[in-house]
Amino acid sequence: MNLADHLPALQVAVPLLTAPLVILLRAGFLAWLTALVASLASLGLAILLTVAVLETGTQEYYVGGWEPPYGIALSVDGLSALVLLLITGASSLALAGGRQSLRLDIDNRRAPMFYGAWLIAMAGLCGIAVTGDAFNVFVFMEISSLATYILIAAGRDRRALSAVFKYLIIGTIGATFYLIGVGFIYMMTGTLNFADMALRLDDVIETRPVIIAAGFITIGLALKAAIFPLHIWLPRAYTYAPNAVTVFIAACSTKVAIYVLLRFNFTVFHGNLLGHSDLFSVFIIPLALSGILLASAIAIYQGNVKKMLAFSSVAQIGYIALAAGLASQAGLMAALLHMFNHALAKGTLFLCVLAFILTSRSAIITDLHGIGRRMPWTMAAFVLAGLSLIGVPGTAGFISKWYLIVAVMEVPGWGVPLVMAIIASSLMAVVYLWKFIEAAYYGEPPPGGDTAALEVTLPLRALIWVAALSNVYFGLFPQLPLALAQSGTGTLLGGLN
Structure with missing residues (x-):
């Protein structure tokens, strides 16, 4: 051996x-x-x-x-x-x-x-x-x-x-x-x-x-x-x-x-x-939809960028749970893909927030006004990861959301309402991410705040961009997560797909 x-x-x-x-x-x-x-x-x-x-x-x-x-x-x-x-x-x-x-x-x-x-x-x-x-x-x-x-x-x-x-x-x-x-x-x-x-x-x-x-x-x-x-x-x-x-x-x-x-x-x-699949779906889908909509709405009103992204995670977990609750091959593919893609996006976003806090010593959005002008490279990476979280085409997040939409459209009588819930949550993601992006680019620094450029060190900046660009790479070349998701789906359904 x-x-x-x-x-x-x-x-x-x-x-x-x-x-x-x-x-x-x-x-x-x-x-x-x-x-x-x-x-x-x-x-x-x-x-x-x-x-x-x-x-x-x-x-x-x-x-x-x-x-x-x-x-x-x-x-x-x-x-x-x-x-x-x-x-x-x-x-x-x-x-x-x-x-x-x-x-x-x-x-x-x-x-x-x-x-x-x-x-x-x-x-x-x-x-x-x-x-x-x-x-x-x-x-x-x-x-x-x-x-x-x-x-x-x-x-x-x-x-x-x-x-x-x-x-x-x-x-x-x-x-x-x-x-x-x-x-x-x-x-x-x-x-x-x-x-x-x-x-x-x-x-x-x-x-x-x-x-x-x-x-x-x-x-x-x-x-x-x-x-x-x-x-x-x-x-x-x-x-x-x-x-x-x-x-x-x-x-x-x-x-x-x-x-x-x-x-x-x-x-x-x-x-x-x-009937276990039906019971599992009846239990998990209402909870998933509640998380997708309510947690996204709560995230809009957060004044702390870490807490905003935390409630965003609850909503994104709702996407995974919704896809799994469909108990279908397409649904499980979407669930596994979103596990992978959400990890990419949220890991990058929190790494960018880590960099912001390093320089500003605060996670409060009002204390981060103007941070985008002072840290343009880090903020650009944040925006890129945010686009993946929303599901913009060309990013990894789009792949899993597309698979999720295809999966819910297979549900008789509920396809359109479920797609509308997914779109509504994605629009709310635009709102809460834009709330921070607008403050970062157009907000005025608090009185007495540092207005000089204060980017983090080059190694950390490079790592942030490696993470950010991975959201684009796996959006354009999703073969690896697709292969793993397909294999995992076959395992979960006993290879009967």
Whole structure:
């Protein structure tokens, strides 16, 4: 067995084993550099796994050589590969671009522990994506959640403490609901392996514990994914977390919860529970539409650019949930594509906001008046990512919204109203993004404010533009996300498309 055979295990082992080393380091710079190298190595592993999946299919790894259902299996398919790219890419982008910001946000003496927690959070998220075991999902979920609480609360803004307390309570409820559901399924099937679980459910179809399990798991993961109105932890967590942490978690954390939600509802329950698809749609689509419209409307009235983008994330999660709720091949394609494209856009936007805060020391829109004239390169990247978020042709966001519109038009009798809701939300996105863009370009700086040009350093500016241009690249050349989304859709629907 060569090294390539161990890639799924290494995806978790590299950041997890590097974390103790980082904690032992004394200098903040060395801790950051080691964490960045580990994150880039994990990104490299994710790329290798993606290539392997696209070339040869699902990559399996049996821990200790024990095959399932007796042993724990790690499995990476197209869906897992997409999520791994989001996690490791977001971590690498946030660490590489957040060095200067983190020096201001994190006390140097605590930096090694902070970067150790960062790697543990990434390892937990990667573990969720690669494991084929339902209970291990819970274990990795708790590992990543506990580490993420530390990351959010580690900054100098004391408001993060109340935000993380709310996140902890909601996250614990979500994890508990998920665990209760898994317990019911184990009671009825005697297995925790996803594939084996789906097979054995045929023998206990329509039993009450399995139906209850589906409800508990769906609600628990909807809490974790911040699907409206179960999103109450997200706006404050994104707003008051250290800026680099916001870049990381906004791009990938809710996507991982959505990944598990899709994995359970389409590979375990779909096809086993009679009418489950209809029940899932009835539950998720109204919540998704509420999030798309109401969260977009709330974002318009925010005076803090981070909170504005946080409510925007709730609306964008609504797009993903709406597409998944259609329970069709076209809908799942749209959902997976939007997971990828929203991560690109929102990671870029929050990285630009990080740069604005570096120079202005504020995320309040009135304090950022005129910032577009003083930071033209960074502001131009913000506009470009904003166009992708809106779904302008030529950007990545247009691809997933187009697939979503095609998917909803297949719904008998509801196609036109659903398209109108999508267009209305996109127009509201124009409004709240223009609110900030107008202030940035045409607003007058506050009295006593600095009016001189104050662009961030060239390396950070270059990284911002790499992220911004990726929104255009994947809009013009979407073959990679399309291939992963198609593979993931085949997995979710059992290859019956």
